Amino acid sequence: MIKEAIIVGASSGMGYEVARQLAEAGTKVAVVARRLDRLEQLAAAFPGKILCYSHDVTHFEEIPGLFQQITHDLGGLDLFLYASGVMPEVGWHEYSFTKDKPMVDVNISGAVAWINEAAERMDNTRHGRLVAIGSVAGERGRSQQPVYNASKAFLHTYMEAIRNRIARHGVAVVTIKPGPTETEMTAHLKMKKMPVEVAARKIIALSGKTGEHFLSPVHAVAFFIIRNFPSFIFRKLKV
Amino acid sequence: MIRATSPSRMVRATGFGMTEGGDVYLYRPTNVQEVKDILQMARETGRQVVLRGSGRSYGDANIARECLMLDISRMNQIYSINKQSAEVDCQAGVTIEQLWRSTLEDGFWPPIVSGTMAPTLAGALGMNIHGKNAYVAGPIGEHVTELDVVLPNGDVRTLKPENPLFHAVISSAGLLGVITRVRLKMKRIKSGDLRVLPLSVPDWAGQFKIFEDLEHDADYMVTWIDCFGRGKHAGRGVFHAAWYTQENEEFPSTLRPENQDLPDTILGFFPKSVVWRFLKPLNNRFGMRALNAAKHHASRLLGNGKQHPQGLVGFSFLLDYVPNWRNAYLPGGFIQYQSFVPKEHAPRVFAEQVRLQQEAKLESFLGVMKRHKPDPFLFSHGVDGYSLALDFKVTRKNREKLWQLAHAMNDLVVAAGGKFYLAKDSTLRPADFQATIGSENLARYFDLKAELDPESILTSSLAKRLGLDPREFSK
Numbered sequence: 001m002i003k004e005a006i007i008v009g010a011s012s013g014m015g016y017e018v019a020r021q022l023a024e025a026g027t028k029v030a031v032v033a034r035r036l037d038r039l040e041q042l043a044a045a046f047p048g049k050i051l052c053y054s055h056d057v058t059h060f061e062e063i064p065g066l067f068q069q070i071t072h073d074l075g076g077l078d079l080f081l082y083a084s085g086v087m088p089e090v091g092w093h094e095y096s097f098t099k100d101k102p103m104v105d106v107n108i109s110g111a112v113a114w115i116n117e118a119a120e121r122m123d124n125t126r127h128g129r130l131v132a133i134g135s136v137a138g139e140r141g142r143s144q145q146p147v148y149n150a151s152k153a154f155l156h157t158y159m160e161a162i163r164n165r166i167a168r169h170g171v172a173v174v175t176i177k178p179g180p181t182e183t184e185m186t187a188h189l190k191m192k193k194m195p196v197e198v199a200a201r202k203i204i205a206l207s208g209k210t211g212e213h214f215l216s217p218v219h220a221v222a223f224f225i226i227r228n229f230p231s232f233i234f235r236k237l238k239v
Numbered sequence: 240m241i242r243a244t245s246p247s248r249m250v251r252a253t254g255f256g257m258t259e260g261g262d263v264y265l266y267r268p269t270n271v272q273e274v275k276d277i278l279q280m281a282r283e284t285g286r287q288v289v290l291r292g293s294g295r296s297y298g299d300a301n302i303a304r305e306c307l308m309l310d311i312s313r314m315n316q317i318y319s320i321n322k323q324s325a326e327v328d329c330q331a332g333v334t335i336e337q338l339w340r341s342t343l344e345d346g347f348w349p350p351i352v353s354g355t356m357a358p359t360l361a362g363a364l365g366m367n368i369h370g371k372n373a374y375v376a377g378p379i380g381e382h383v384t385e386l387d388v389v390l391p392n393g394d395v396r397t398l399k400p401e402n403p404l405f406h407a408v409i410s411s412a413g414l415l416g417v418i419t420r421v422r423l424k425m426k427r428i429k430s431g432d433l434r435v436l437p438l439s440v441p442d443w444a445g446q447f448k449i450f451e452d453l454e455h456d457a458d459y460m461v462t463w464i465d466c467f468g469r470g471k472h473a474g475r476g477v478f479h480a481a482w483y484t485q486e487n488e489e490f491p492s493t494l495r496p497e498n499q500d501l502p503d504t505i506l507g508f509f510p511k512s513v514v515w516r517f518l519k520p521l522n523n524r525f526g527m528r529a530l531n532a533a534k535h536h537a538s539r540l541l542g543n544g545k546q547h548p549q550g551l552v553g554f555s556f557l558l559d560y561v562p563n564w565r566n567a568y569l570p571g572g573f574i575q576y577q578s579f580v581p582k583e584h585a586p587r588v589f590a591e592q593v594r595l596q597q598e599a600k601l602e603s604f605l606g607v608m609k610r611h612k613p614d615p616f617l618f619s620h621g622v623d624g625y626s627l628a629l630d631f632k633v634t635r636k637n638r639e640k641l642w643q644l645a646h647a648m649n650d651l652v653v654a655a656g657g658k659f660y661l662a663k664d665s666t667l668r669p670a671d672f673q674a675t676i677g678s679e680n681l682a683r684y685f686d687l688k689a690e691l692d693p694e695s696i697l698t699s700s701l702a703k704r705l706g707l708d709p710r711e712f713s714k
């Protein structure tokens with residue numbers, strides 16, 4: 001039973017839906033994101049079950065204090081999920097640091113700042129589930145999204161290292177690698193997407209299982225192949 | 240914004256039964272000033288404090304969630320042993336083991352000991368523990384001549400039995416103040432050996448009869464009950480009485496601690512440290528039914544009624560023979576359930592409790608019955624009657640059913656005017672505790688809590704579960 005959870009990036013998409021489903025199942029959830037109105041809307045649907053915190057993950061210096069505040073308010077911590085992420089549209093020939101920097105700040109630095117807090121705690125308490133949302137995009141550096149792909153590859157490697165530190169104590173350290181999912185992030189993309197409710201349900205089910213997980217067997221097979229594609233061929237593909 | 244208490248301070252703490260746990264910020268003070276500092280930090284950070292001794296209470300009395308844990312175990316100095324008055328003056332983190340090891344040679348034994356020597360005096364007084372001599376010696380609080388307590392506001396008070404606060408601080412499960420020093424009156428002994436009489440007992444009637452026969456005679460009495468026994472075998476088990484002895488020598492060698500030490504091996508061969516691994520496969524209904532039956536039959540055939548000498552340590556701390564025995568209950572852990580019932584109702588209530596277990600197929604793997612007497616402490620568990628202590632294995636599957644069983648057993652105890660013991664509790668509902676402790680005692684507790692700890696700094700998961708933490712009311 002997950003009694004208390006923290007979800008960073010819970011105002012929309014997968015973070016929101018995981019928060020909703022957990023609250024429905026009786027978990028007390030602390031939801032964190034910039035758009036407080038969205039968080040409060042969710043909280044209104046589950047009186048007493050959801051605590052809202054307005055926070056921008058790029059305000060790194062706030063994070064240790066806020067983490068303490070939230071665990072105090074929750075009265076415990078069984079699951080920590082980092083779901084914040086950004087993926088601005090980047091053109092095939094665009095090299096824009098203005099667009100790239102937020103991906104480094106949110107997908108990497110914010111993730112490290114938050115996950116370090118949760119990991120240090122769980123390293124000591126030897127209890128809990130630590131989950132981060134990576135992406136299939138982190139499997140290869142594709143020409144379309146250099147920094148987004150790299151940010152997710154960073155997250156996967158960072159989470160692997162955290163896993164190697166603390167999973168031995170019985171902490172579940174989990175990297176989720178979703179494929180295209182129906183959320184605001186991908187609203188502009190025309191492709192087959194997994195409904196967000198389905199993705200969230202799978203994330204919750206996998207949250208106790210240490211390791212890296214795709215959300216569908218098709219992805220697992222497809223990305224096994226893509227991962228092992230020789231670079232000199234991969235380079236020629238327009239992906 | 241509260242001040243950051245670092246995650247590097249954190250540990251997960253569980254009760255001895257390992258069923259309940261909580262993540263806490265661990266502090267181990269070594270002196271009174273550090274105790275005050277921790278209380279001060281709690282006030283500044285808005286966090287609460289849970290007090291912890293050796294963590295031997297089974298349920299959730301020595302844990303809390305997201306609180307500061309004040310672990311008293313490093314305050315373990317013995318200040319003095321007064322051979323004239325038989326009093327030991329020491330810090331409250333001194334354990335029962337430390338106490339007997341340091342005083343046995345002078346001819347002293349702790350007046351009250353629990354089935355394990357691990358508890359600290361602070362924890363023993365928090366719960367006001369009883370021994371197999373409870374019907375003559377009462378709980379441990381009756382043998383304390385003075386103690387120091389740090390109140391949640393940082394004031395230090397020295398309490399003697401005539402001070403009204405004395406009987407409240409002792410027994411109130413660490414919710415009114417931090418005990419930091421204790422002066423305890425020891426029992427004088429002339430030998431490290433007891434004379435022990437084992438008796439195989441066929442049924443409930445036999446059990447109660449022996450207790451009554453020896454009540455004014457024996458120094459210690461305890462009986463083991465096979466909870467799998469049914470029909471005419473219900474209540475069967477093995478009773479032990481013991482008496483202090485005298486030896487002719489001026490300094491009997493039985494008073495040397497090294498002669499009391501428990502052996503390192505079982506049957507001279509199995510290293511004790513691995514024994515729990517062999518117990519684990521037996522630790523289910525079928526294994527335990529067989530083990531209980533074997534023990535009963537062995538008691539009928541071997542040594543029944545034959546008195547023999549046994550060391551105080553071996554007799555008192557039977558459960559310390561097998562280190563880590565509780566691991567045999569992993570992964571789910573176990574709960575202990577002990578109820579105290581006035582003597583006129585005990586035979587009926589205990590027989591019914593065991594019958595309910597059998598009906599639910601949730602028999603206790605170990606049943607232990609003792610004789611008690613009433614005492615004047617605030618959260619007293621003493622009655623003029625008997626207690627039956629039971630161990631139940633907890634699994635994810637049986638948990639709900641087990642709690643239902645416990646609640647059905649509670650109802651019997653409440654109706655019979657009985658009591659419960661917080662050190663052994665995991666299943667009480669607030670109403671069960673209120674009904675048994677009495678509204679007068681409860682009102683006095685809340686008055687004291689408001690006076691001594693108005694911000695409700697001191698808490699525990701047990702306090703929150705039983706409605707004893709006023710901070711919960713304001714939520």
Ligand SMILES: Cc1cc2nc3c(=O)[nH]c(=O)nc-3n(C[C@H](O)[C@H](O)[C@H](O)COP(=O)(O)OP(=O)(O)OC[C@H]3O[C@@H](n4cnc5c(N)ncnc54)[C@H](O)[C@@H]3O)c2cc1C
Pocket residue numbers: 255289290291292293294295296297300301311331352353354355357358359360361362363364365366367368369370371411412413414416417418419558662663699
């Ligand atoms: C194998 C075994 C056998 C046992 N046999 C018996 C028995 O025969 N008789 C019996 O009575 N009990 C028995 N017990 C229970 C045990 O004696 C009590 O639970 C005792 O309180 C444990 O002491 P501790 O030092 O481990 O304290 P903990 O369990 O850590 O704490 C006990 C309580 O004291 C409070 N406390 C801790 N420190 C302080 C302090 N400084 N000031 C005030 N309060 C404080 C805690 O908050 C808690 O409520 C047994 C337990 C085990 C595991």
Ligand SMILES: NC(=O)c1ccc[n+]([C@@H]2O[C@H](COP(=O)([O-])OP(=O)(O)OC[C@H]3O[C@@H](n4cnc5c(N)ncnc54)[C@H](OP(=O)(O)O)[C@@H]3O)[C@@H](O)[C@H]2O)c1
Pocket residue numbers: 008009010011012013014015016032033034035036055056057058083084085086087106133134135136137177178179180181182183184185186
């Ligand atoms: N959708 C997909 O197809 C897909 C596929 C693979 C992986 N992912 C990954 O899944 C995760 C969730 O994305 P999603 O698809 O659910 O997208 P989403 O609906 O856009 O949600 C993104 C979340 O991140 C939060 N966020 C963004 N910037 C933030 C900041 N500076 N501070 C705090 N929070 C911030 C947002 O909250 P605020 O804006 O309110 O702050 C929002 O709650 C992301 O890591 C994403 O990379 C998505």
